[in-house]
Every structure is written in C-alpha cells, then in structure tokens.
Amino acid sequence: MAAELTPLAISVLALLKEEPMHAYEMYQLLVKRHTHWLVKVRPGSLYHTVERLARQNYVRATGTEREGNRPERTTYELTPEGDVALTRRVETGIEEYVHEYPLFPVVLSEAHNLDADDAVLRFRSRIVDLERWVTEIDEALAGARARQVPEVYWMGGDYLRTQLTAERDWLVTTIERIESKDLEWQPRNTQ
Secondary structure (H helix, E strand, C coil): CHHHCCHHHHHHHHHHHHCCEEHHHHHHHHHHCCHHHCCCCCHHHHHHHHHHHHHCCCEEEEEEECCCCCCCEEEEEECHHHHHHHHHHHHHHHHCCCCCCCHHHHHHHCHHHCCHHHHHHHHHHHHHHHHHHHHHHHHHHHHHHHCCCCHHHCHHHHHHHHHHHHHHHHHHHHHHHHHCCCCCCCCCCCC
16 A cells, blocks of 8 residues: 555655644645655645545544634644555655656657757757756755754755756766767657
8 A cells, every 4th residue: 555655645744744734834845845846735735635545544634723813723733644654655766766757758759850959949948947956956955964964864855966967967978969960869850
C-alpha cells in the first residue's frame, strides 16, 4: 500500500509526523519550507490528499476549530499505520529507481522540428529561467544554513539545484555545439 503514496501524500504524512495540524497550516508550511519546488502543492489537491489519507487510515481527525468568520478547520494527526506507510515509501523511493516521464526530454527530442536559430534562442531562454531557479534555491539554502537547519532537512533542495545546474550546463554545451556546427542541425521538413 505504501507505493501508492503520491509525493504530496508523503509530504503531508511527514508534516503530521512532526505534529498535528490542519490542512491550511500544512499548505502554508510546505510553501514556507519551499517544498512546493519539489512537490506540486495546491490547496485543493492538498485537501483531497488529506481526505484520501484519512480514508486509508493513515491520518485521523483530532478536532475541529473555528476562528471568527473563518471556515472550520479540522486538525489531523498521523496514525501508526500512516507512520509505517511513510517509512516504507521513503525506503522504497530511495532504493528503487522509477522512470518518470517529464516533458522536457520529449520536447527536446522533437527540437529538430525548429530551425537551429530558433532552437538556440529557446535554449537560451530556458537557461535564463534555470539560472533564476538556481538563484532562488541558493538563497533558500543559504537561509537554511544561516538558521542552522541541519543539512539532512534540505538535501532535496540541494539535489534539485544539482539537477538544474546540470541541465543548464548541458544546454550551454549544446548551444556551443550547434553554433560551431559540431552538432549538425537538420533543417525541419517543410512539406
């Protein structure tokens, strides 16, 4: 059963392992900790995930509170079953490679449909975007270091930074190869 935990479900269970909280509090904490760089976090999907985890008996409601005119907020806690599921999913996620299907390799393999100059222009634009992401991650990691957050808590951010810089460096090299004609660019079929 642990294998069916989505990345967002893993994040929710991990938060509840720290302490009981309501879904909006989870959302705020995930954003504050920059987990939204690693996991797609939307309030609606977070609430849906919490409800699904409750049906699976991985979390349970401990109470409901209301502040002023705000909607009721249900506080959840991690169950022993949820703790086991979290541990098992982290273990299998670390030891087993899962081939995922991101968009970039797909569009990259179809880049030959663009003229070389157009492809290079778009690669350069992506490099700018990647550099912005790396800068943001660097700032967040520096903040974690300054607050003396142990490195084990921000390894995911460091891994993401490494991936982004590798992609950026690969793109820089690819542009150089296209411009030097080392990478022969076939003109697109104009039929």
